[in-house]
Amino acid sequence: MIKRNRCSLCKSKAFIFLKYAGIKLCKEHFTIYFINRMAKTIKKYQMIKPNEKVLIGVSGGKDSIAMLHALNEILKDTNELIAVHIDLGINEYSTESREIFKQICSKIGIKNKIVSIKKRYGFTIEEAIKRVKRPPCSICGLIKRRILNEYAIELGVDKIATGHTLDDEVTYLLINYIDGKIDMLLKRKPILPRIHRKLVARIKPLYEISDLETQIYCLINNLKYVEKPCPYAEDSPTLKIKKIIMQLEEIRPGTKLSLLRNFTNKIHIALERYYLEKTNEKINECIKCGYPTSQKVCAFCKLKEKIQS
Ligand code: Q46
Ligand code: ZN
Ligand code: ZN
Numbered sequence: 295m296i297k298r299n300r301c302s303l304c305k306s307k308a309f310i311f312l313k314y315a316g317i318k319l320c321k322e323h324f325t326i327y328f329i330n331r332m333a334k335t336i337k338k339y340q341m342i343k344p345n346e347k348v349l350i351g352v353s354g355g356k357d358s359i360a361m362l363h364a365l366n367e368i369l370k371d372t373n374e375l376i377a378v379h380i381d382l383g384i385n386e387y388s389t390e391s392r393e394i395f396k397q398i399c400s401k402i403g404i405k406n407k408i409v410s411i412k413k414r415y416g417f418t419i420e421e422a423i424k425r426v427k428r429p430p431c432s433i434c435g436l437i438k439r440r441i442l443n444e445y446a447i448e449l450g451v452d453k454i455a456t457g458h459t460l461d462d463e464v465t466y467l468l469i470n471y472i473d474g475k476i477d478m479l480l481k482r483k484p485i486l487p488r489i490h491r492k493l494v495a496r497i498k499p500l501y502e503i504s505d506l507e508t509q510i511y512c513l514i515n516n517l518k519y520v521e522k523p524c525p526y527a528e529d530s531p532t533l534k535i536k537k538i539i540m541q542l543e544e545i546r547p548g549t550k551l552s553l554l555r556n557f558t559n560k561i562h563i564a565l566e567r568y569y570l571e572k573t574n575e576k577i578n579e580c581i582k583c584g585y586p587t588s589q590k591v592c593a594f595c596k597l598k599e600k601i602q603s
Contacts (some may be wrong), residue, residue: 310510313547321514328511332364332499339484341497346452347374349494351442352398354379354391358457359398359519360508361500365455366402378445380438381410383418384524391520398517409445411437415598422601423526430526433597440585440594446494458498461505464550465536467557476569483562490577490586502551505540 299308301320308318319327336342350365352358362377369375379395382388392408399406412418419437423430446454463482470478484501488494500508512519527533543549579585580592587593 309514312507314543314551324510325514328360328503328507329364329367331503332361333368335484335502336368336497336499339497339501341455341485341499342369342373342453344372345374347376347450348453348455349442349446349449349451350375350377350455351457352377352379352395353457354394354520355457356512356519357459357462357500357505357508359394359517360511361455361457362398362404363402363515363517364511365499366404370404375404376449376451377404377406378442379406379408380441381408381412382420382434382438383410383412384420384526387520387522387524390522394518394520407445409441411441414441414444415601417601422597426597426600429530431530431532434526436594436597443492443494447492451494454494454496455499456496457500457508459500459505459508460502460550460554461536461539463498463501464539464553465532467554468539469532469535476565480562480565480569482557484558492585502554504550 299311299318300306301308301323302317303323304320306320309321310324311318317327342348348365348369350358350362352362366375377395377399379392381392395406395408415437417425419430419434422433422437426433442454442456467479467482470482484498486496511517539550577586578588578590580587580595581590582595583592585592585594
C-alpha cells in the first residue's frame with residue numbers, strides 16, 4: 295500500500311501507515327498490533343474473565359470475521375467460545391453470508407451454530423420489512439438483538455461479543471447526539487452489563503478498532519468476508535454519516551479515537567451521574583415475553599405482532 299517505506303518495528307517493507315498512531319507496519323506486525331490492541335481493549339474495559347463462556351456474533355462482514363479470528367487467537371485457551379450466525383433470510387446476501395461463516399468456522403475449528411429467524415419466528419427479515427412501514431435496519435436490528443439474546447440464554451453464555459467497530463460507535467454517538475437521545479447515549483458503552491435476568495451482557499471487542507483495520511486484518515490473514523453490502527444498507531442514513539466521519543478522520547487523523555475515548559472516559563461518566571441519579575424510571579417486564587421494558591408490551595413483541603397480523 296505504501297512504497298519505499300519501512301516497518302517501524304522491524305524495518306522490513308511496510309504494508310500500512312496508520313496515520314492516527316503515526317506508525318508504519320509490515321503485514322506480520324500489523325497482525326500482532328491488531329490482536330494486541332483487541333486484547334488491551336478487553337482488559338481495559340474488563341470485558342471477559344477467564345473461564346467465561348462467550349458467544350461471538352458473526353454476520354460474515356469484515357468486522358465480525360476479523361473479530362472472530364482475533365478473539366479465537368486471544369481466548370481459545372482460556373474460554374469456551376461459540377460462533378453464532380443469524381440467518382436473516384435476505385436472499386443471496388444471506389446465502390453468501392452463511393457460506394462464509396461456515397468456511398471461517400471450519401478454518402479455525404471453532405464450535406458454531408446458525409440460527410434462522412424464519413425457523414424461530416416464522417418470517418424472514420425480507421418479509422418483515424415488506425409488512426411493516428419502518429426503516430429496514432431498525433426492524434432488522436431489533437430482531438437480531440432479540441434472537442441473539444434468546445439464543446445466548448438458551449446456551450447459558452456469560453457474554454455476547456458483537457462486531458461494533460470504532461467507526462460504528464462514533465457514528466451512533468453522533469446520531470444520538472444530533473437527535474438529543476440521552477437514553478441512547480447512556481447505552482453507548484464498550485460493555486453493557488447484565489442488568490436483568492433476561493438480558494445477557496454484551497461486549498464490543500472492536501470498540502477502539504476501525505473499519506479500515508478490520509479490512510486490512512482480513513486481507514493480510516486471507517480471511518474471506520461478504521464484500522457485497524446488504525441490499526438495505528445503501529439507503530441507510532447511518533452509512534452516509536459514517537462516510538462523513540471517515541472524511542473527518544482523513545482531515546484530522548485520530549479524531550474518531552479521541553472522540554470516543556473522551557466520550558467514554560469523561561462525558562458518559564458525567565451523563566450517567568447526572569441523569570441516572572435524577573430519573574428513577576421503573577423497569578417493567580413485558581406482559582408477553584417477560585423482557586424488561588418501560589411499557590406494558592416490549593418493542594419486540596409489538597413489532598412481531600405487526601409482522602404477523
Ligand atoms: S443486515 Fe439488517 Fe444490516 Fe441489512 S437490513 Fe440493515 S441492519 S444493513 S448490519
Ligand atoms: Zn515489521
Ligand atoms: Zn415482549
